[in-house]
Amino acid sequence: MPLGHALDNRFAQLCGIEVPFSFDVKRALDINVRHGDFDFLFCPLMYTGYAPNKDKALTLNRQLLPYAGVNTGVTYGQWAGLVFAKISPTWLDLDSEDENVRVNAEAILKQQIEWASYLSVKGLKNMEVDSWETWNSFRMLCDHHSQLVVALDIKRVLPPENSLKRWFGEPVTAAILDTEIFLTKARGNTLYLPKRHQKLIADLFHLDTRIVISEIKVPTSAQSAAGSKSQPLLAYWSQVSNIYKQRDPVSEQERSEFYTRDILQPSLRPSRNYSHAISYDDHEKDLVKYLHYEIAISRALLERVPDERASVIATVLVVVGAGRGRLVHASLKAAERTGRKLRVYAVEKNPQTVIALDELIRANNWDNTVSVVSSDVRDWSAPERADILVSDFLGSFGDNELSPESLDAAQRFLEKDGISIPSSYTSFLQPLTAPKLYQEAKARKDILHSESACLVNLHNVARLTPSQQVFTFSHPKCSDNQSNQRYQKLEFRIPTDTGSAMVHGFAGYFNATLYKSVLFGTEPSTMTPNLNTWLPMFFPLRTPICVHRGSILEVHFWRCVDSRKVWYEWCVTSPSSSPIHNCNGRSCWMDL
Amino acid sequence: MPLGHALDNRFAQLCGIEVPFSFDVKRALDINVRHGDFDFLFCPLMYTGYAPNKDKALTLNRQLLPYAGVNTGVTYGQWAGLVFAKISPTWLDLDSEDENVRVNAEAILKQQIEWASYLSVKGLKNMEVDSWETWNSFRMLCDHHSQLVVALDIKRVLPPENSLKRWFGEPVTAAILDTEIFLTKARGNTLYLPKRHQKLIADLFHLDTRIVISEIKVPTSAQSAAGSKSQPLLAYWSQVSNIYKQRDPVSEQERSEFYTRDILQPSLRPSRNYSHAISYDDHEKDLVKYLHYEIAISRALLERVPDERASVIATVLVVVGAGRGRLVHASLKAAERTGRKLRVYAVEKNPQTVIALDELIRANNWDNTVSVVSSDVRDWSAPERADILVSDFLGSFGDNELSPESLDAAQRFLEKDGISIPSSYTSFLQPLTAPKLYQEAKARKDILHSESACLVNLHNVARLTPSQQVFTFSHPKCSDNQSNQRYQKLEFRIPTDTGSAMVHGFAGYFNATLYKSVLFGTEPSTMTPNLNTWLPMFFPLRTPICVHRGSILEVHFWRCVDSRKVWYEWCVTSPSSSPIHNCNGRSCWMDL
Structure with a gap:
């Protein structure tokens, strides 16, 4: 069963089990998945004890190789969803100097990949945790192919933090946890994982990495393995499941952003092209942002107008790019909070937005305080000099929505000692x-x-x-x-x-x-x-x-x-x- | 005048002269090119003594900068063909940490490039001989732009041979020879260049590199430079001209290949696609190649048939891929030269070529010795076993015209102790x-x-x-x-x-x-x-x-x-x- 439900994520978090080669894949599936606690099998498709004659190049005849059979009562849907294939055996030497060894290894690897592909089995390249360079070289040789993914074999000794972090940029589809990395508490028989391993697994959950629990020390014969029971591994499963459950809860905001992860979105081209209403919606939801503006305006008002003159001086505040009025609102709240008088000019060039802005102002009876100006700030002849400019042209890279250019244009009607927010x-x-x-x-x-x-x-x-x-x-x-x-x-x-x-x-x-x-x-x-x-x-x-x-x-x-x-x-x-x-x-x- | 005529090359080999900045470009052209011995001018377009105010960013107004004028009686055709611009002045620091210096340098560089481009002047990036890395970095930043070319400033001390060689792969359009690198012979006043410089210049001629002779040690004022006479530089010109004249003569073959230099030609796809007649023409012209074949066949015949049995034994020779008969001819010449008897099968699969082959054999009355077989060698049932296979499937990379596969097919009718040429x-x-x-x-x-x-x-x-x-x-x-x-x-x-x-x-x-x-x-x-x-x-x-x-x-x-x-x-x-x-x-x- 999955480690957790799909409530707080796009997919349920799955946990599989590594088993040795078995001619009878159906039985292994029955024991471990259908009647067991695991979500999928991770196993070789070829008998691991097999070794071809080293003195002779292999003829490419699949019949001769001891493969897990297709006629085992496992449906193609089950192959595709429940079986992850492991390249085997480990003696495959694809870079051997000996031509026969190399040609044989190549033939066997190719057959396994083709066989896995025919069964729609998910293939995984099995990597060591400290071998990021091997992975990187392999990825480059394959011209950064998007279907290459990584399975990390988690060892008891982990590499340094910075080295490990590099994997968080990689397509880590599975992490294989050998049962040997689990420790036992002195009192009682409780299993636990070292702290760094716990953190690593939690971080990998963040990347939707599947977990595989493996208890294969030395490849054993196919028969004994297929006969083994998976029950003893349930304790390990529980440990992993606990890590999953102890993760920080996912916020509403994070949840709404799942579908936009790692998707390139063209950046806005402002000024000439008016924003769509929906982009205003998104921005206006940002309570934290407008609260900061309100506090900043409050402090500027307090410093500009001493308490004793609060009732006589009206501060002239120009909102440059007033949009649908959120900064106007923040300014008025700041005035109320500080007991300062304001005269606000809300300058906005997008004629569609000006309609919404005007409605807001009339609905709140702000007409006496706020004048709406439907104009590009570059063209506006201000009727008086401003004490404070408030604007919101900040982009993700600071100046990339032309804040510098927009505020240059506004500066001509700002008092010599006037204030710009942002400064x-x-x-x-x-x-x-x-x-x-x-x-x-x-x-x-x-x-x-x-x-x-x-x-x-x-x-x-x-x-x-x-x-x-x-x-x-x-x-x-x-x-x-x-x-x-x-x-x-x-x-x-x-x-x-x-x-x-x-x-x-x-x-x-x-x-x-x-x-x-x-x-x-x-x-x-x-x-x-x-x-x-x-x-x-x-x-x-x-x-x-x-x-x-x-x-x-x-x-x-x-x-x-x-x-x-x-x-x-x-x-x-x-x-x-x-x-x-x-x-x-x-x-x-x-x-x- | 050019160093040599265009007889043995696509272009005449040109030699220019470097002169200091002059407002009066026409006069400098008159002295050095029209009435002088040089083919073009190499000079700055901007007064080298000029330095802008370092504390102030430049406004981009060309009028303010001391430029060589356009209204000097120099036609646009002359600008394009006779003037190479040198970026100046040397204090331009485009990477300065000081923003004003950098912005000024950028503005001046940009103006010079735009000005040169307007005049259709050829611009040259002036490089040091030992600064291949600077050039390479610059080239990469410009994304390997095909219009970037190099002018080498040849110094008295040259870098090591291998370092220098790298330039032979680069687009070296000009080499600037300072008169200081020329030496004077003890007896008399004869100028000469060190051996390595002579070789370098000869090698650069091979790349169609233009030569510029330069006698500018320290930039002098515009007036004095424009007034100087070019006559003294003629002695240097003669030296360079001598190197040009002493080059090895260009063979007919090399001359015919000028137009194919550094052009990518798709490699042949043989076997299924028959070659065109014209490609046979080219190949058959290769006298050296067929002479080697004739000698090889002669030696094989002599070793296979001892003198005393020469008149009784007929050697069975199969030409695999006989084409238009050049290898058949070579085989018959070898038989004649060695006094050995031959029975030749000329196997050719291209039906068009077989016609030409047949004509050749009848024209020479070789019918008794040579049997033409119009067949793919893979399909031919040989009537007897061959003593010698002669073939010509060699490609530029040896096996790339499928010689291995073609000869595998022929081997079935070769005697156990038979000979393959090539072996x-x-x-x-x-x-x-x-x-x-x-x-x-x-x-x-x-x-x-x-x-x-x-x-x-x-x-x-x-x-x-x-x-x-x-x-x-x-x-x-x-x-x-x-x-x-x-x-x-x-x-x-x-x-x-x-x-x-x-x-x-x-x-x-x-x-x-x-x-x-x-x-x-x-x-x-x-x-x-x-x-x-x-x-x-x-x-x-x-x-x-x-x-x-x-x-x-x-x-x-x-x-x-x-x-x-x-x-x-x-x-x-x-x-x-x-x-x-x-x-x-x-x-x-x-x-x-």
């Missing part, structure tokens, strides 16, 4: 192992998809180093002349205990200062909990780059601006040079 | 720097062209290591069971004094033993002179691989055979793994 924002980058994202982009076969920055709910990825700052923008600007172009060189050092790693691209985050100490952001080490508006950005590399232990990954990022658009370019120059990505914004850009 | 052949591989070939394949954008083995007249390539043996086939086979599949792992060590290098693919060659010591082949270190039939093969890599000094390039090659076709697969596993190329023969193969 600054910084973007961050972090190198990722993300083969799934690479395969997705590669499947599209064009340059556009291989160098377009996207929004991604990052899940099955490995974060190789801490993130680093890229570009910072502050408002109001001290000089009109200051350009919004930026260039930054970053050097990421791959930790020595990671070993080698593949870099498929970079995650992009941001942190923003709304006002003084009121901050929020998505940068992983300091991220604001429950801030749901922003998915991370993903800047792909057209060809993944291999970095070795302790080496430096040198990356260059540009924010480029011309008269009509803004775009990013990026490249790697060490350990090897990539092409410059998105030259002249040919694949992705933001219209001005 | 064995071996293929060879050699790693190449060949960016031109890579660009050609890349321009096609499909996987077929990026992993198809081709025939190439290799010219602008760098051969990075000596070649190594790959597959050997011997005939007759000792055992019927012996497979024609092959696998070989090769390890090429990049010489330490080469430095880093890019591998774009592998050249394929072959050597063949026709009979005992009668050998011929195309492997560079032992190649038979004037053997014109075979161009080298080229096995491309889908993505070029960078190898560092002294490191090992590990390559795997397979010859795969199934019931319908034969193909090669290849991959690199060190220093990094490539995909396996041409999996299952998806891009190139030979039909059985």
Whole structure:
């Protein structure tokens, strides 16, 4: 039976059992699955004791090889769903210098794969936990084929944390737990797993990895194995099931995001193209975000207007890009909370949104305080200077929704000592192992998809180093002349205990200062909990780059601006040079 | 005037002169080109003494910068043909940490490039001889753009031979010779160049590299430079011209091959698809090849039939794939030369060719000796056993025209102690720097062209290591069971004094033993002179691989055979793994 139900996940979490080769697969299925506690069998399809004549090349005749039979009363549906095949026997030497050994091994491997494929059995390449490099080399030889997946053989001694982490970026479909890694408590006979193993298994559950419990020390004869009972393994099953049950509960938000995991979503092109109503819906649900705005505005109002003058001074506040009024609402709440008087101009250029904004204001009788301005902020002649600008053009990478350009335009009607909320924002980058994202982009076969920055709910990825700052923008600007172009060189050092790693691209985050100490952001080490508006950005590399232990990954990022658009370019120059990505914004850009 | 005429080359060999910046380009052209001895000017387009204010970002206004003017009486045709622009000034620091310096440098560089592009001037990236790595990194950042070319600045001290050789694979469009590298003979005032410089320049002529003579030590003011006379440089020009004139004369064969240099030609698919008549024409012109066959057959006849039995024994000789009769002719000449009697069966499956073959035999009255058999050798029932098989299925990579498979079929009617001519052949591989070939394949954008083995007249390539043996086939086979599949792992060590290098693919060659010591082949270190039939093969890599000094390039090659076709697969596993190329023969193969 599954370790847990599908309530909090897309699939039930399955646990299988490894059994030795058996000619009678039906019996093994009956014992372990139909009448047992396991969800599937993991077993060889070929008698493991078999060894061909080493002096003679094999003729490719399946009849001669001792295979698990198809006429065993196991239906094709059962083969497909309940049996995972293990390549056997272990003496297969595909790289032997001896031509006969190699040709035989090749013939046997090929037959097993074809046989498994005919039965629709799921095939698994069996890997050691410390052999990420072998897997990586194999994956590259196979040109990053999307159907290659990994089964991890979990040993008692685990590699260092950073080394282990690399697997979280890989398609780990199964983890094989030998019963030998379980320990027994001194008092009583209770089984338990070492802490690091528990954590690893919990992390693998996060990747929907299936578990296989295995008690095969030395391959035994087919007969004795088929006769063994699975009951003794139930105790191990319980341990694994406990780990599954003890996981943190999944939040409503996380649950709603299951289907978007590791899917590349084109990033918004704002300004000229108006957002759809549905994107406003999503953004407005973010309570944490608007609460931060309310606090920031409150603090600005308190500092700008002393208590004794609260009743005489009305602060002029311009909401730049008022949308459907959430920032107007936050501003009014801040005024109420602080007892300050406000005069609000709600500037919005999307005519559809202005209708909703207008309705909101009339419904709440805010007409006396709030003036709706249906205009692009660049074209608006403000009737008076603003004390406070409030805006919300922050993108997943900070400046990528043209906040700098929009606020430049608004600055001309801001008082010399006026305040901009947000007052600054910084973007961050972090190198990722993300083969799934690479395969997705590669499947599209064009340059556009291989160098377009996207929004991604990052899940099955490995974060190789801490993130680093890229570009910072502050408002109001001290000089009109200051350009919004930026260039930054970053050097990421791959930790020595990671070993080698593949870099498929970079995650992009941001942190923003709304006002003084009121901050929020998505940068992983300091991220604001429950801030749901922003998915991370993903800047792909057209060809993944291999970095070795302790080496430096040198990356260059540009924010480029011309008269009509803004775009990013990026490249790697060490350990090897990539092409410059998105030259002249040919694949992705933001219209001005 | 050109260094030499276009008689022995596609283009005349040009020699230019480097001059300092001048506002009056027309005057500099008049002095140096119109009334002088040089073919073009190499000069900056911008006053080299100019330096912008470092504390202020430049506004992009060309009027402000001191440019060589367009209204100088120089026509656009002259700009395009007679002026090569040099990026200036030298203080341009495009990677400066100081944002103002960087932005200014960027603006100036961009203006110069745009200005040069508007004038159709040829732009050259000015490189140091020892900075191949800088060039390589730059090329990779630009995604291997085909319009990037190199100008080598030749210094007095040259880098090691292997390091220098790498440039022979690169698009070296110009070599700048500072007059300082010329030496003066003790007696008299005669100029000369050091031996290694002479050789380098001769080698560069081979790549159609233009020469620029430069006497600019320190940039001087525009006025004094424009006023200087070019006459003193004529002595240097003569030296370079001498090197050009002393080159080996170009053979008729080489001349006929100029137009095929570095062009990818799909390799033949023999057997099912009959060759066109024109390809027979080319092959039959190869006198050296047929002379080797004649000698090999002569030796086989002498050893098989002792002098005293020459008049009684008739040797049965089967020409497998007789084509239009060149091997039949060689066999009959060998019989005549040795005084041995022959009975010849000329087996040919191409019905068109059989007509020509038949004509040849009747025209020469060979009817009594030669029987024409219009049949595929696999289907022919030989009326008697053969003493000698003569065949000519050798391809550029030895076995790639299915010689092994064709001779397997013929072996059934060969005497137990019979002789096959050729008796064995071996293929060879050699790693190449060949960016031109890579660009050609890349321009096609499909996987077929990026992993198809081709025939190439290799010219602008760098051969990075000596070649190594790959597959050997011997005939007759000792055992019927012996497979024609092959696998070989090769390890090429990049010489330490080469430095880093890019591998774009592998050249394929072959050597063949026709009979005992009668050998011929195309492997560079032992190649038979004037053997014109075979161009080298080229096995491309889908993505070029960078190898560092002294490191090992590990390559795997397979010859795969199934019931319908034969193909090669290849991959690199060190220093990094490539995909396996041409999996299952998806891009190139030979039909059985």
